[in-house]
Amino acid sequence: MFERLALASFLWFAIHAFVAGSELRWALAKRIGEPAFRALFALLSLVSLAFLISEYRRASFYPLWFSPRIIHWLPLAVMPFALVLLVGAYSAPNPTSLGSEKVLQRTDAARGVLRITRHPFLWAVMIWSGAHLLVTGHVAAILFFGSLFATAARGTASIDEKRRRTNKNEFARYAEVTSNLPFAAIISGRNRLAWSELWVPAVVAGLLLAVILHLHLRAFGFSPYG
8 A cells, every 4th residue: 555655755765865875975976977877866866855855645545543622733833943044055055965065065054944953954954754653643744744754854964974074174163053943053052043044044034934825725635724
């Protein structure tokens, strides 16, 4: 019943964990060249993501638990923050993004949402997928949202390891003023929250949230309001 979705979930996770996040990544890049590896990996990621989404949309509904109605609002409550991280990840040069390693050479690399976490895109995925996983509670959702959550969570550590390997000194300086866990660097006093750098991501995130709420029922078949 869920074999194809399980396969799609495994392929999505495996491509990132056992290829991009392993020694195989460096061996392949050395053999075919870094640009070719990045292009091939991007293609595999897109194909596997399309496969995952397609199988999730076709999967049957088989509940494992029914979440309390009070937490049905959880995705709606956390999505504004997740969208700020998502938009902010692309509103400023991010040294943890693919091909942006040179940003680590800048002394002001930690700006905007990067002050909150150095992996804003991956944390946006984790917040979104984790919240939806808790309130959906059926087999297909566990496979779909669970694989996305696990891949993003593992990706934060994997990317940090890559940067330590390719830009050891620059990344060490960057890591001193940033954190993987959101707000950890700010709470510890190693950075500060600069509201003036966040208003553009916040406005765009608000507009994006409005669009998502408007289209959610039509696109996904259920209301985001619980």
